[in-house]
Amino acid sequence: MIYKVFYQETKERNPRRENTHSLYLDIDAKNELEGRIKARKLVEEKTPYNVELITLLSDKHLEYEKESGNFTITEL
Numbered sequence: 001m002i003y004k005v006f007y008q009e010t011k012e013r014n015p016r017r018e019n020t021h022s023l024y025l026d027i028d029a030k031n032e033l034e035g036r037i038k039a040r041k042l043v044e045e046k047t048p049y050n051v052e053l054i055t056l057l058s059d060k061h062l063e064y065e066k067e068s069g070n071f072t073i074t075e076l
Contacts, residue, residue, distance in 0.1 A: 003039045007049040023074040046076040
């Protein structure tokens with residue numbers, strides 16, 4: 001399952017929409033909730049990022065993201 005993670009680069013400052021970034025993770029999970037938990041844990045352990053939101057991408061949303069040109073799976 002592919003998850004889109006929205007984050008701030010640091011936990012030191014208050015989040016601002018203008019500074020929100022995103023990355024994509026391929027998570028092996030039994031269901032959506034387990035995938036979100038694994039994704040959050042992975043990002044929090046491997047980066048200094050402040051996670052805002054994690055969403056599971058539907059097939060249509062995934063195709064849109066691939067067509068936008070900014071899609072790459074992040075390896076952590």
